[in-house]
Amino acid sequence: MQWLTPLxxxxxxxxxxxxxxxxxxxxxxxxxxxxxxxxxxxxxxxxLQVNAPFxxxxxxxxxxxxxxxxxxxxxxxxxxxxxxxxxxxxxxxxLIDRSASMNATDVTxxxxxxxxxxxxxxxxxxxxxxxxxxxxxxxHAMVIAFDHHAKVMCNFTSDKRQLAAAIDAIGPGDGTxxxxxxxxxxxxxxxxxxxxxxxxxxxxxAQLILFSDGRIADLETIVIAADELVFHRIxxxxxxxxxxxxxxxxxxxxxxxxxxxxxxxxxxxEPVTRDVQLGINGDVRAVRSVTIPxxxxxxxxxxxxxxxxxxxxxxxxDGQGVLEVRQLGDDALACDDAAWGILEPPxxxxxxLVTEGNPVLESALRSxxxxxxxxxxxxxxxxxxxxxxxxxxxxxxxxLDRHTPAHLPRCxxxxxxxxxxxxxxxxxxxxxxxxxxxxxxRHPVLQYVNLTNLFAARARVLELPRDAEVLAEFTESPALxxxxxxxxxxxxSGFDVLQSNWPFEPGFVLFCYNAxxxxxxxxxxxxQRDLQVADPITIDDLPAExxxxxxxxxxxxxxxxxxxxGTARFPGTYRAGVYAVEIPDESVRFYAVNLLDxxxxxxxxxxxxALSSATVAAQEQRVERANVLLWPALALIALILxxxxxxxxxxxxxx
Amino acid sequence: MPATRxxxxxLTELLDPKFMARLDSLDVLSRKxxxxxxxxxxxxKRRGQSVEFADHRRYVVGDDLRFVDWNVYGRLDQLFLKLxxxxxxxxxxxxxxTSASMGLGEPAKALFMKKLTAxxxxxxxxxNNRLTVSLFGDGIRTQLAHMRGxxxxxxxxxxxxxxxxxxxxxxxxxxxxxxxxxxxSGITIVVSDFLFKQGYETALRRLVSxxxxxxxxxxxxxxxxxxQLGGDLRLLDIEDGDAAEITVSSALLKYYKRNLAAYCSExxxxxxxxxxxxxxxxxxxxxxxxxxxxxRRVRLVR
Numbered sequence: 030m031q032w033l034t035p036l037x038x039x040x041x042x043x044x045x046x047x048x049x050x051x052x053x054x055x056x057x058x059x060x061x062x063x064x065x066x067x068x069x070x071x072x073x074x075x076x077l078q079v080n081a082p083f084x085x086x087x088x089x090x091x092x093x094x095x096x097x098x099x100x101x102x103x104x105x106x107x108x109x110x111x112x113x114x115x116x117x118x119x120x121x122x123x124l125i126d127r128s129a130s131m132n133a134t135d136v137t138x139x140x141x142x143x144x145x146x147x148x149x150x151x152x153x154x155x156x157x158x159x160x161x162x163x164x165x166x167x168x169h170a171m172v173i174a175f176d177h178h179a180k181v182m183c184n185f186t187s188d189k190r191q192l193a194a195a196i197d198a199i200g201p202g203d204g205t206x207x208x209x210x211x212x213x214x215x216x217x218x219x220x221x222x223x224x225x226x227x228x229x230x231x232x233x234x235a236q237l238i239l240f241s242d243g244r245i246a247d248l249e250t251i252v253i254a255a256d257e258l259v260f261h262r263i264x265x266x267x268x269x270x271x272x273x274x275x276x277x278x279x280x281x282x283x284x285x286x287x288x289x290x291x292x293x294x295x296x297x298x299e300p301v302t303r304d305v306q307l308g309i310n311g312d313v314r315a316v317r318s319v320t321i322p323x324x325x326x327x328x329x330x331x332x333x334x335x336x337x338x339x340x341x342x343x344x345x346x347d348g349q350g351v352l353e354v355r356q357l358g359d360d361a362l363a364c365d366d367a368a369w370g371i372l373e374p375p376x377x378x379x380x381x382l383v384t385e386g387n388p389v390l391e392s393a394l395r396s397x398x399x400x401x402x403x404x405x406x407x408x409x410x411x412x413x414x415x416x417x418x419x420x421x422x423x424x425x426x427x428x429l430d431r432h433t434p435a436h437l438p439r440c441x442x443x444x445x446x447x448x449x450x451x452x453x454x455x456x457x458x459x460x461x462x463x464x465x466x467x468x469x470x471r472h473p474v475l476q477y478v479n480l481t482n483l484f485a486a487r488a489r490v491l492e493l494p495r496d497a498e499v500l501a502e503f504t505e506s507p508a509l510x511x512x513x514x515x516x517x518x519x520x521x522s523g524f525d526v527l528q529s530n531w532p533f534e535p536g537f538v539l540f541c542y543n544a545x546x547x548x549x550x551x552x553x554x555x556x557q558r559d560l561q562v563a564d565p566i567t568i569d570d571l572p573a574e575x576x577x578x579x580x581x582x583x584x585x586x587x588x589x590x591x592x593x594x595g596t597a598r599f600p601g602t603y604r605a606g607v608y609a610v611e612i613p614d615e616s617v618r619f620y621a622v623n624l625l626d627x628x629x630x631x632x633x634x635x636x637x638x639a640l641s642s643a644t645v646a647a648q649e650q651r652v653e654r655a656n657v658l659l660w661p662a663l664a665l666i667a668l669i670l671x672x673x674x675x676x677x678x679x680x681x682x683x684x
Numbered sequence: 685m686p687a688t689r690x691x692x693x694x695l696t697e698l699l700d701p702k703f704m705a706r707l708d709s710l711d712v713l714s715r716k717x718x719x720x721x722x723x724x725x726x727x728x729k730r731r732g733q734s735v736e737f738a739d740h741r742r743y744v745v746g747d748d749l750r751f752v753d754w755n756v757y758g759r760l761d762q763l764f765l766k767l768x769x770x771x772x773x774x775x776x777x778x779x780x781x782t783s784a785s786m787g788l789g790e791p792a793k794a795l796f797m798k799k800l801t802a803x804x805x806x807x808x809x810x811x812n813n814r815l816t817v818s819l820f821g822d823g824i825r826t827q828l829a830h831m832r833g834x835x836x837x838x839x840x841x842x843x844x845x846x847x848x849x850x851x852x853x854x855x856x857x858x859x860x861x862x863x864x865x866x867x868x869s870g871i872t873i874v875v876s877d878f879l880f881k882q883g884y885e886t887a888l889r890r891l892v893s894x895x896x897x898x899x900x901x902x903x904x905x906x907x908x909x910x911x912q913l914g915g916d917l918r919l920l921d922i923e924d925g926d927a928a929e930i931t932v933s934s935a936l937l938k939y940y941k942r943n944l945a946a947y948c949s950e951x952x953x954x955x956x957x958x959x960x961x962x963x964x965x966x967x968x969x970x971x972x973x974x975x976x977x978x979x980r981r982v983r984l985v986r
Contacts, residue, residue: 059918059929065785065793065908066879067921067928069947073940074930 033153038107049099091678098670105663110153110656118156118166119236120185122215123148123192125199126241126263128176128206129562129605129624130632133242133361135266144240144263145196147652148172151238152192154655171218171235172196176204176603177563179211184218202603203364203562203622205629207247212237243635243647246628255643262647264634268297270321270356271365271630273337275623277352277372284375284398285347291354291368294335295321296631304357307342309350309372315342316357335631349374351607351619364605365630369621371558378549379403379423383410384430389532390445393541394428407432426548431525439516441548446525448489452514454521455492460505463488463524468501468509474520474543475500475509478536483508485531488524516570520544560622565600566608568618575613582606582622694841698802703972707803710975711811713986714774714871714897740764775870776808776815777896779862783821783853784922785877789905789967794849796903797875799971804873805840807975807985809833814870817843820858821851829865852923855880859887869895871984878902878951881924885954898960899984902951905967909944911937 032038064070125148131140155168167187172195174180183195219235237257242264274292279285295301302320306313322336340354355367377400382391385406394402403424410427411434418438431446442449448456463485468475480501490506493499500509503523512519531537560566568577571591579587579599583606591597602608608620624630637646695704743752743763753766780801786794801817808815809831817840818827828836828843855876866872872891878884878900891898919928930936948964955962961982965974979985 059916061918061920062913063788063920063922065788065877065905065922066881067919067926068879068881069908069940069943070919070928070930072943073936074928076939076943077936 033108042103094674101667105660109659118168121170124239129203135361140263174199175211176202203605252642267633272368273627275368277370289342308353378425381424381427397545411435453494456489463503485524485529487528568597571595578611580609710985739767774813777872779874781876782819787849793903793967796967798844822854823857824861856887859890863890871897873899875901892958902964
């Protein structure tokens with residue numbers, strides 16, 4: 030037996046018991062009656078008491094019944110629990126999924142709430158190990174909440190109140206769910222004795238109790254024995270309409286024209302028609318009705334895929350803006366009903382071309398949508414004052430053609446045929462007759478660029494540092510590489526275009542175009558404004574002792590101080606939405622944090638989880654209380670006793 | 685008789701004239717014919733002054749010369765005294781309880797007591813007996829002693845009508861006083877409820893005497909005989925304020941009645957053993973029937 034609220038019961042007892050006794054002595058207000066003499070009455074009372082000893086008992090039986098009834102009530106107040114589970118105590122790890130899909134409201138209040146509720150019941154049902162329990166030793170449990178990473182809410186303990194408080198403290202998130210880290214953490218903790226180190230050895234395997242909808246991304250990487258994991262499935266429905274992709278882009282030719290693409294997915298079994306709304310800076314610009322086909326069910330549950338439809342909007346907007354695409358309709362999961370994008374103002378680049386003369390390159394660059402192209406000789410470039418260059422920063426991109434400059438102001442560089450000094454790249458020798466063997470097709474710089482036929486008669490060997498990104502490779506050396514050094518970005522080409530057949534390829538112009546666009550995107554200090562949930566917001570180049578204020582989507586504010594290097598990082602992007610960052614003396618910067626995860630938006634709860642080691646089926650039943658709460662029975666007993674007391678009192682008066 | 689009219693009128697507040705008319709034919713009867721001080725209307729075993737001749741005896745110095753039989757002296761020249769069967773008066777002593785407890789009851793026990801006292805006093809006075817009426821509470825409070833003749837009826841009525849019942853009862857002190865003040869022989873009648881906490885035995889023993897008949901009339905109210913109570917009560921003794929907390933139940937009432945019967949029966953036994961007569965009455969009964977029937981039967985009146 031354990032007591033949930035012993036102090037409440039004791040406090041009530043301290044007040045109620047003396048009160049009842051007092052009432053018992055005070056309660057009988059006898060009517061006064063004058064008689065000639067009490068002589069005979071006293072004798073009668075004596076006779077009554079002497080001849081009928083039961084009478085005395087009957088008088089006191091009322092007090093006895095009242096005391097019993099009150100005792101029952103006081104015990105009920107103290108919340109006794111009868112622990113019926115036998116055996117030695119075990120160790121449990123309670124894993125609670127708090128990813129985006131757990132925010133679905135198909136169960137009340139939502140899946141996370143239900144998971145917490147069931148986890149609480151589980152925790153309350155643990156064996157306490159007290160004298161009145163059937164268990165020999167107490168159960169220990171720890172609580173881990175996880176989405177894309179795991180958070181230990183409470184280390185191993187047998188204190189149920191602490192465990193319950195830890196469960197209550199779990200807040201919702203919009204992240205993706207990954208169990209691997211949680212399992213690793215749980216196993217690590219299970220190796221060491223908990224905070225209440227007892228005689229138990231560390232060999233006892235801790236049982237993992239998972240409360241989740243089963244939509245976990247990294248199931249196939251987890252190795253646990255099937256009997257180590259108990260999976261409690263939370264959730265009922267699969268109906269959800271989500272925005273799974275969203276992208277806004279300015280038109281090449283007309284920068285004020287904005288194209289917005291969005292992809293909607295329907296995870297339900299029925300096709301749905303939904304209105305999709307586009308807003309910019311809070312103003313609704315367009316609403317479009319789309320019909321999304323139903324989920325396609327394959328032969329197996331794994332093979333089913335959601336019905337998808339793409340929507341695109343175009344609008345005219347020159348200037349910065351926060352785009353919002355929202356599907357207007359109620360479904361179980363709200364956080365994937367909208368997606369946000371940050372629209373940068375149209376910007377045209379100023380480009381400095383440092384070359385002895387390269388008409389091919391110059392004409393290719395001129396065909397790019399740039400504002401200004403200033404050709405310059407290498408001697409002229411070296412003669413520029415680097416300090417002035419750093420302050421004014423007149424060019425967005427500097428293209429170096431076969432030139433190794435004496436100084437490198439902070440800027441974006443596209444270098445052909447020579448390697449700038451001081452960026453940890455060596456070029457010891459020259460190669461001849463090189464063919465490209467591999468290149469990264471998906472990199473923005475090489476998008477739509479076909480390098481199959483590229484041949485370089487001469488090329489420099491590039492010995493790159495580890496953090497460099499290789500975009501294309503010759504047989505013996507990297508051909509194209511991306512490197513960030515000293516606040517500058519370098520796009521390096523190991524060969525001179527005039528020593529290759531590239532100018533004759535259409536891919537060269539495309540490459541120039543992509544490179545300009547890519548380097549232009551690096552203008553804002555390489556800052557990424559469109560983030561996934563849990564990506565940190567990073568703000569570089571802040572003056573010292575500046576504090577930035579981050580406003581979350583729910584309007585709460587956090588102040589972030591930058592590190593000595595001038596970089597402020599805000600990692601708390603756990604909810605989807607638009608985050609506003611206020612930097613003193615600057616305009617407000619907006620960051621869009623989106624879920625945009627087709628797997629997480631699929632909220633259909635899984636019947637079984639296929640781990641890499643085993644398949645764990647969901648528990649058939651909800652978590653039941655293994656302990657008997659005794660207070661309802663005690664309350665009933667108190668009621669019955671009160672009724673009996675009433676009957677006895679009436680009998681006594683009427684006889 | 686103009687002098688008796690107010691008397692009669694006052695006494696009629698207690699006694700019905702018809703009842704009084706019937707009482708006229710009654711007399712108080714003593715089982716022990718005892719010597720009185722004055723010549724009464726009763727035959728005494730003592731020889732003395734009376735109409736009825738009994739015997740002669742020789743004169744001795746100091747005898748009353750009035751009783752010398754001069755005729756015998758003329759014939760025999762010797763002095764003889766005439767002796768008569770002396771007719772003696774009877775002393776009737778009524779001790780009536782006027783403690784607070786007598787004031788209770790519906791009808792009040794006091795009223796019954798006063799009526800009974802009045803009736804017995806009337807009979808006594810009408811028959812020229814010596815009557816002493818003592819009203820007692822904690823000792824004798826008021827007393828009308830040695831009344832004789834109808835003229836005292838008004839005084840007696842006045843006393844009875846003006847007395848209220850209150851205060852404690854100290855029966856023993858009352859009996860002590862009464863026994864001390866008693867002279868001659870006669871009848872002692874005690875009218876009370878006999879509910880004395882300190883007991884009645886010692887007191888009554890003082891009243892028991894070879895020269896006095898003892899009659900005890902216990903007056904109880906119907907409420908005492910058959911209590912109509914219910915619920916949780918705090919019974920207060922009207923005299924000493926003593927409280928008894930009871931919860932009325934059938935068992936309790938049963939024990940009360942049993943106790944009452946036992947109490948009365950003890951009193952009766954006590955009286956019988958000492959040659960006294962015990963009479964128990966209900967204050968709701970009529971005094972007339974008590975006097976005319978019951979007291980006749982116990983030969984208090986005739």
